[in-house]
Amino acid sequence: MKKNMTRRNFIKASGAIVSSASLGSLLWPVKSFGLGGKPKPRVVIVGGGFGGVTCARYIKKFDTNIDVTLIERDTQFVTCPFSNLVLGGLRDMNSITYNYDAVKNKDGVNVIHDEVTDIDMEKRQIKTKGGQTFDYDRAVFSPGIDFLWDKVEGYSEADVETIPHAWKAGKQTTLLKSQLEAMEDGGTFVMVAPPNPFRCPPGPYERASMIAHYLKTNKPKSKVIILDAKENFSKQPLFTKGWEALYPGMIEWVAGTKGGIVTRADAKNMELHNEAGDTIKGAVINYIPHQAAGTIARKLGLADATGWCPVNQKTFESTLHKNIHVIGDSSVSDPLPKSGYAASSEGKMCAAAVVAAINGIEMPNPSYSNTCYSLVGPDYGISIAAVYRFDGAKIISVDGAGGVSPADADESFRRAEALYASGWYTSITQELFG
Ligand SMILES: Cc1cc2nc3c(=O)[nH]c(=O)nc-3n(C[C@H](O)[C@H](O)[C@H](O)COP(=O)(O)OP(=O)(O)OC[C@H]3O[C@@H](n4cnc5c(N)ncnc54)[C@H](O)[C@@H]3O)c2cc1C
Structure with missing residues (x-):
């Protein structure tokens, strides 16, 4: 009964x-x-x-x-969320690293490493x-x-020690950060952004923003180039506007049809080759592979x-x-x-x-939600949010629920969104590991 x-x-x-x-x-x-x-x-x-x-x-x-x-x-979990902030100099690795004590002790889950x-x-x-x-x-x-290692000639798993992906947070994040720190002022940081589908659609562009912030503060003559397999990307108008406001002339984004598709990588000479036959040299290269x-x-x-x-x-x-x-x-x-x-x-x-x-x-029938905050600068946050429901056959977006940050928001709005990003991070990591 x-x-x-x-x-x-x-x-x-x-x-x-x-x-x-x-x-x-x-x-x-x-x-x-x-x-x-x-x-x-x-x-x-x-x-x-x-x-x-x-x-x-x-x-x-x-x-x-x-x-x-x-x-x-692994015995510790390093979150990819906020690992871009480590690259930007806004956080350290400790602040994004967690153990499984609470998962074991608070809820009685048997955790096996x-x-x-x-x-x-x-x-x-x-x-x-x-x-x-x-x-x-x-x-x-x-x-x-x-990662799929066979998609680009000349780039294999062995090359991640020279050309890191840093798309799983941890040692790779630390390596990329140390390369940025060692780079001379006036150097070019080149990122290769992956084709769809991939983990964290706004992630590469938040990373470019955070690295631009680090370079603007420490090596202002440097440049950021993003070679992208795609024709557009998540929150593109908001990122582009933020880049113009915070890092004028520093970030160049190259779409797939404009030379963004990389066909060959040469880790020894720190060179990338694109479909158009150009050679792009980087002082630091961050290759985010197909997934x-x-x-x-x-x-x-x-x-x-x-x-x-x-x-x-x-x-x-x-x-x-x-x-x-x-x-x-x-x-x-x-x-x-x-x-x-x-x-x-x-x-x-x-x-x-x-x-x-x-x-x-x-x-x-379930419902789902998602909000992705991205930091363009330390006090400049943008977001995209959506609500989803199961319609009996598949998951669909709920019309009119969610949206992106307004294009014409003022400084205080962007600052508030940067604070909300921190709040989001604290609450989700607390829910996972607290
Ligand atoms: C730079 C960056 C920034 C990001 N920022 C955000 C953000 O701001 N907000 C957001 O919502 N998302 C963000 N993401 C995306 C987010 O990190 C992923 O979507 C999320 O981690 C996916 O969760 P998951 O459980 O599928 O995989 P994970 O969280 O990666 O967990 C997978 C786990 O499985 C373990 N594992 C794998 N194989 C085995 C095996 N054979 N045996 C035992 N263990 C195994 C791994 O060690 C790992 O711990 C970001 C990602 C990146 C790369």
Whole structure:
């Protein structure tokens, strides 16, 4: 009887799920399921980043009776969000580095530091490099992105020590920063921006802004060139306006058809070659490679020919393999962008879907949100926000919800958005690791 009541409550929640707070209060009764001597249902989550940590913690919040194991390769997580600020000299690495103590101690998630290498889908077992095997009833993969090294002649994984990508925060961020610090005043910083789809659509342009800020302050004769495979980019009018206001003449953006498509890289001579036959030399080069779903997801057959993982956009269950969900950057979840905010939003909804499936409850139709702040300067923030809903078949943007910062905003508005960016970062990292 209690179980039926709870089911009804769950189904009544359909369509009402927007914020994590409301989600939590709607699902709390599910906590009483599965008790009474039965073995605990087991969920194994692969990848302790924005999607994986959120999903692990929310499954435990919704249903304490589920045994949740999070397998993450590294003992510390360095956030890509705000790593551009480290390059700009506004933050240090410590301030964007987190450990998993709270994930273990506050919500009772079993955190294992090991690398997932294999899966047995028949037996429902996940295996690691360290020789461990984990049984699961449901598995969730959130392994982020990895790079495709065969897209440009002359650039391979070995070259990242000379030409860093810094598109996974950590040692690569520190390397790129030290190269900028060693660069002479008057040098050219060249960034190669990736083709779609890729992690964090506004990220390359925020990075160019932050590096321009660093150079303007420390090496004002220097230049920033962005060679872009694309014809346009996220928040382009806002970035362009900000660049004109803060760094006049310093940043040059080159579209794909105007010479932005790089065909060959030469790390030894610090040169790039484009489709037009030009040679572009950089004192520092930041090559952001073509991207695909995390290697492990592709290796285990969770990705299709596109290199990304197709999912049921209501539950994030893989359309290729049952009982396995894929969230975050690896998943095909457009129109949601590949962002930390979206990965976290998907983590919450996937947690609800997993709890519903384990308890035999119908999952209500989900809603999602995303806001991406970018800093053009220390006191100059811009943003894009959107709300999404599942329309019965796929995720769609909700018309009239969200939007971009106004083009004609004054200084105080831009300053306020820079503050909101900090507030956003504090609250999402607190939710993940606090
Ligand atoms: C420069 C930059 C700036 C950004 N700024 C923002 C921003 O301001 N706002 C925003 O919302 N987003 C931002 N992003 C995007 C954001 O970082 C990603 O969208 C987000 O991290 C995706 O979350 P995820 O869970 O898919 O992957 P991740 O957060 O990358 O987590 C994946 C985890 O899986 C682990 N892993 C992978 N394979 C295995 C394996 N086989 N075994 C065990 N563990 C494994 C990895 O070690 C990693 O910890 C930015 C990105 C970049 C590059």
